[in-house]
Amino acid sequence: MPSEHIAVIDFVNPASDAEIDQLVRRYRRGVVNSLLEYLILNCLEGNRMCGYDIIRLLHERFHTLLSPGQVYPVIDYMARNGLVQKQKEGRSVMLEASNLGRSLLKAWRVEFTMIQAQVNNLAVELKTAS
Amino acid sequence: MASSWMLQRFRTAFLRENLVLLVLLTLKDHDRTEWEILDGLHNRYGFTPTVRDFRRTVNMLMQGGFAIAEPLQSGGAMVITEGGLRLLQRLEAEYREILVRANPEQDSVTG
Numbered sequence: 167m168p169s170e171h172i173a174v175i176d177f178v179n180p181a182s183d184a185e186i187d188q189l190v191r192r193y194r195r196g197v198v199n200s201l202l203e204y205l206i207l208n209c210l211e212g213n214r215m216c217g218y219d220i221i222r223l224l225h226e227r228f229h230t231l232l233s234p235g236q237v238y239p240v241i242d243y244m245a246r247n248g249l250v251q252k253q254k255e256g257r258s259v260m261l262e263a264s265n266l267g268r269s270l271l272k273a274w275r276v277e278f279t280m281i282q283a284q285v286n287n288l289a290v291e292l293k294t295a296s
Numbered sequence: 297m298a299s300s301w302m303l304q305r306f307r308t309a310f311l312r313e314n315l316v317l318l319v320l321l322t323l324k325d326h327d328r329t330e331w332e333i334l335d336g337l338h339n340r341y342g343f344t345p346t347v348r349d350f351r352r353t354v355n356m357l358m359q360g361g362f363a364i365a366e367p368l369q370s371g372g373a374m375v376i377t378e379g380g381l382r383l384l385q386r387l388e389a390e391y392r393e394i395l396v397r398a399n400p401e402q403d404s405v406t407g
Contacts, residue, residue, distance in 0.1 A: 193317070205398060
């Protein structure tokens with residue numbers, strides 16, 4: 167997979183703070199998106215909410231405003247796979263985690279803790295080695 | 297009961313978005329070839345990024361001046377730059393912040 171001939175860059179133009187800020191914002195948005203199902207189940211643990219409430223809550227927590235076009239297809243996917251249940255109430259559709267969703271959230275929490283430990287260990291090992 | 301593919305899907309999606317951070321962390325104290333980086337990702341996380349994702353990450357780091365490549369005669373390893381260290385510092389802080397916000401009940405601190 168790696169390239170056989172890596173280009174050697176003699177002159178490195180240092181990235182500006184603005185460029186780094188932009189990369190960090192993109193990183194945050196990407197990570198929040200990758201965790202979206204987990205975060206939705208987290209929001210719905212013990213709470214009933216509509217999709218808009220979830221978007222608002224995630225915005226408050228992560229300062230990243232997700233569009234309905236990003237969130238609703240994920241909710242639909244989760245509903246189709248039995249992770250959340252939808253219930254129409256007046257004009258809004260209320261969501262709650264199903265038993266499968268709650269058990270998946272528990273399993274994802276364990277998995278998440280393991281990943282964090284692996285990343286943390288890498289940071290510690292590198293610090294110790296230096 | 298959560299099946300293993302669901303756990304694997306979660307792990308892959310999260311690590312994929314953290315690829316830049318993981319590569320920079322790997323390069324922090326050691327120069328490494330691309331193979332060594334991939335080997336480390338696979339052994340440590342059971343994660344193999346797609347060719348496209350890995351190439352895009354490496355290109356972004358090189359073109360952004362966050363890493364440079366040693367000449368092939370010297371092994372062709374990637375070396376983190378001052379800019380790369382600055383980016384790593386920011387990403388690590390962001391990573392910690394996201395973990396705390398994603399799991400408000402847990403105290404997750406890197407290093």
